[in-house]
Amino acid sequence: MRYIRKGPAPACLDVYRRTPGADWLSVTGADKAELRRQLNEEQAGLCAYCTRRVTDGIDATGKPHAKIEHWDARSSGADPFHWPNLLLVCRGDLDRGQTCDAAPGDAVLTVHPARDEDLDDRVRYLGDGTIEIDAVRGGRRVRNGHQRDVDTLNLNWHTLRRNRRAVADAVVAAAQGADPTRLRSLLDAWSGAPMPEYAGVARYLLRRALSKRVARGKRRRVAADG
């Protein structure tokens, strides 16, 4: 999971909102395709939850490749046309694992990828590819405080962990002995659009490596000055 910066709402949403009797099922055809296109662009081509590749296209069976998710469920009575509430998510069929849209849990999520601006600083990846998301409660950080969200979305399904670990191994190898300039260019490569799958793992490791290298450089300079 990573922070998603939402852009302006597509104009059609307001038209639906002002149309008497219109509900989410009224949104079809070109309007729905345009919503998918804009969501996909905002999310740099990654599922809002597991960060696998998604597209705004249609697959061979005629189904959309990814689904539009209402973070606040439509059954909650929330405005179905509220743009910040809409996310593009994968269908969640992955080696018989049920993640994201297909995840069986019905718990209400508390972490919001398009609202929690500090999300990227609260996501942590362990050596085996496990994801943890810290919560902030009462102004204090709670390690792995969003475990329930991770479980609900099945984000530590073994295939996802294995895929994240493969990215981590590749990044660690590439960052071995790299100077800060090289680390920054690696970070840029993992930040473009479309963003590589599981880019959050790579960005997490590269940011950590960069801050360590910079701190080490400062210590060396202080020692030299002293």
Ligand SMILES: [Zn+2]
């Ligand atoms: Zn997903």
